[in-house]
Amino acid sequence: MRIGVFVCHCGTNIGGMVDSHQVAEAAKQFPHVVYATDYLYTCSEPGQLQIQTAIKEQSLDGVVVAACSPRMHENTFRRTIERAGLNRYMFDMANIREHCSWIGEDKEANTRKATELVRMAVAKVANHAHLHSSLFDVNKRVLVLGGGVAGMQAALDCADGGLDVILVEKKTSVGGRMAQLDKTFPTVDCSICILGPKMVDVAQHDKIKLYTYAEIDEIKGYVGNYTAKIRKKAPYVDWTKCTGCGLCMEKCPSKQSFDYHNEGIAVTTAINIPFPQAIPKKAKIDPAYCRQFTKGKCGVCAKVCPVKAINYEMEDEIVTEEVGAIIVATGYGLLDIGELGEYGAGRYPDVITGIQYERMLNASGPTQGHVQRPSDGEEPKRVVFISCAGSRDASLGRPYCSNFCCMYIAKQAILTKDHVPGVEVYVFYIDIRSPGKGYEEFTRRAQEEYGVQYIRGRVSRVFPQGKRMMVKGVDTLLGAQMEIEADLVVLGTAATAAPGAQELAEKLRISYDGYGFYMESHPKLRPVETNTSGVFLAGACQGPKDIPASVGQGSAAASKVLALFSKDQLASDPQIALVNERRCIGCFKCQDTCPFGAIEERELRDGQKVAHVIETVCQGCGLCTSTCPPGAIQLQQCTDNQIIAEVEALCQAWKQRS
């Protein structure tokens, strides 16, 4: 075999801590190597050209590039050699950056290690086989998880692009958090007025199939061919009949049920439609409060319902949908106020969260937009906002910034001034984060035009003082404690991962960070992709972000799906497991270990049963190869022989050194 080796400097990234030239010189001595050179940036156009020229001039049939992580550029170089006429799998990368120059501090030792890594890669390529992908059909339907603004945008863009969309939303109505908001920064336009039409479009689009009050039970398959089991939770109301007339809500005697849409600042009935603009506008029974469920008798709603939609016996229903791609847009959660002991941990009614205040400001909210103290209903004369409540707080395990609270606090401060004549408004902040378009101007307006007092410093404690709340803070710019007796305290509580985010990630086989936010494939260059092909991200599930950014990502994810579905067939990755049927003893240990269910039974002509790998399902993880007792199942391009060849190359290197 004729192998060429190309060692990259990556500027000084590698060159500073590894002598790339020396590595290339050493590589010239390795078996099979007929050409070796180094270059400043191998991934640049001249760098790639150099590889292609060498392939032609030296008649290379295998290539090793020693550079960065294969996650970064494996595909780049595969395309390079393919364009020069080589099989794209006759290639391997030695990672001498992340695994070497970036971590080792001794240049000489680094150079030695880099040389050894190259030697191993050469030994591996020498045992490479030509692999060929096969083509498989793509199911051009897309599953969108989460009906917040990001998910709705993604669904609408996909549908407008001609794709069939399945939209699954956990709650009974789409809309997400935005449906709870009163106005939106920085233009202070009515949230539901701009969101409502989108919600209607989603419901009426003939390409969108909507499942609300539903969640994912299981996802199987691979890019182009996923199967989703969707659990439609029982609302105890037959939605094919329910007209959303709301008669049941008027008559339901259980009037102290927790009101999720209003974040607990009001109560609702056990059977309810969460808000007037809900889409779909259907009623649901909350069995935790319904007397029929808790006491075993009532049945009032069943009696009053004019279309006889109530069904207490209803059970969850599982439906299966086949799709080719998935967009995850499950949004975010909010910190439980109980974690903030110094602010009363939810014990004081007049200390509320930003989202509760949003409901209070809303004209269709429980107070009809009147700002009032939850304790006695009085209009506050003094409102204090506390920023970063639980965010940027390592002691609560959330050192990150929640991104949008500075802005919504400015918005709510302005709205407070608008709603309550003569009210005093104070905002405690550590930094004002307003980097969006028009955002800085907005927070300035709050101070200059509306006279909101911004105080730079954190609040240490909030406690009751007579009828009011004592806010003990600091003005760090003055170096003085600042005590404010407030009527109402609003906490800008931290944004967290959505409840259940981790479990969903496991089902989707995507990764998440230490806080439960989903990981993008590359923080700069692949912001809406995940490392699982065919699964995309949009909105705050990836990290706290505001509406403009969430909508932008919704559209971005949709365009990724449209691009993916622009082909009728996709090429499979041939680097998968393969069974040597003559060696297989039919023990099926591999079948038990495969996390993807990619191994099936096949009967040979002599009646013997052997394992068989379903090409499109196998993800090439290699678990099976380590379980197979006779070594009959082998991962292509990572066979036992190749690993042994690598180890041997390494031993050789050590032997030569000693």
Added chain:
Amino acid sequence: METIQVESIDKGFIATVERESGQQVAQCYQCGNCTAGCPLTFAFDIPVHQIMRLLQVGQKDRVLRSHAIWLCATCETCTTRCPREIDVARVMDVLRILSRRAGTVSEQGVRAFYDSFLDSVKSHGRLYELGVIMKYNLQTKRPFTDAALGPKLLGKGKIHLLPGTIKGAGAVKEIFKRFAHKRRNEG
């Protein structure tokens, strides 16, 4: 207001504080929570978050001469609520120790009380409350401090006129001795 010259940033001092306290001063992001909650801010010449800031810019003299470090009650409020998980009370404690070492103790009265307390422990193994008061009053030349409390205590048999010395008083004295010796050896 004076101009702080960057040359005055005493990196060695920052390193000493960090080593002795086990806290990294750069972690502080100046939110002011410590000052907001500190019950002694009213008495401090420099609020505690500014002590932290002065530490970040290595202003050794201002920090070690401050009254604040001696008026801190080690109430642990700052430590409990610091969002950067800095043990601020521990830092204040270390600053007191360093100011003793540097001979820049600003609150002689507080120091005198602590010293009288320890002297009492050193001689008797346990605290002899009346002795501490008397010694403190002598040292600070304020003979009648708290004299009015005497009858309240004596009458109820709560304060003893003579020290009760424990068997192990010698052992405790030895601890002090070995400690002094150890520190001398360390230089």
Added chain:
Amino acid sequence: MKAKRYAYYPGCSQHGTAAEYEVSARAVADKLGITLVEVEDWSCCGSTPAHTVDHVLYGALAARNLALAEQMKLDTMVTPCPSCLIALKSARVMAQDKEHLQELRELIDLPLKGTIEVKSLLQVIFEDIGLEALTAKVKQPLTGLTFAPYYGCILTRPPQLAQFDDAENPVSMDKIIAAVGANAPDFPFKTECCGAAFGLAKRQIVQTLSAKVLAAAEAIAADAIVVACPLCHQNLDLRQEQVNAFRGARSRMPVWYITQVVGLALGFSPHEMGLDKHAVASDAILAKWETHLKEHAQ
């Protein structure tokens, strides 16, 4: 029920200004089936003064007592005083570090493991005995009385060290008070500082801070403040007259130890609990209680 045995570290104040805390603590422990075996020849923990000199010296003064307690072969050491508690706990944490452990051993010249558990007496009553067992033993409930539970700074702080109750809203005393039949309304100043050890050297600090605590207790209409700390007691009770002069108030607010509260309910007399040893008399509150009990009896 078999009595639980603990190594007992009273702390210096228990033998002086906090004599009634000691008496009530021992009596209550006995009634609740807690055997307190006093650490023989214990010495002062070093308290605040020591850690302004050196952390290793501070550790060593406390560690001597840990070492003595370890020789008693009991697994838990209990102290009524929060200041001693934090000193003993700090020394224990210090001993987890090998180098420091060696240093401590050399200084105290005693074998030391640093393994003995250290708890406050309050924690033992609240967790090891428990509210249920306590309620069962109540003879004369303190009906009709309202207490302001005052925990002070360091009983639950810093939480990593204290490992007990909640740093921001401790409730153990609240619950004990409720268990003996009295009221413990939400007391916003329950963890604020009373001025600690500054009574002598910086009296104004104690006056300013203790004044706020007293005013807050009055604001919730408490009949008495309940504490678990000798120093808090000194500032709020012994110095109440000074504090009142400073804040221009005349009211008298009794300050009781939690053990006295429990002791009364368990059937001890006010005198047995040393309630007559306080600077601020408890006559009014005791009279109120008596009236309530009589009304109840009818």
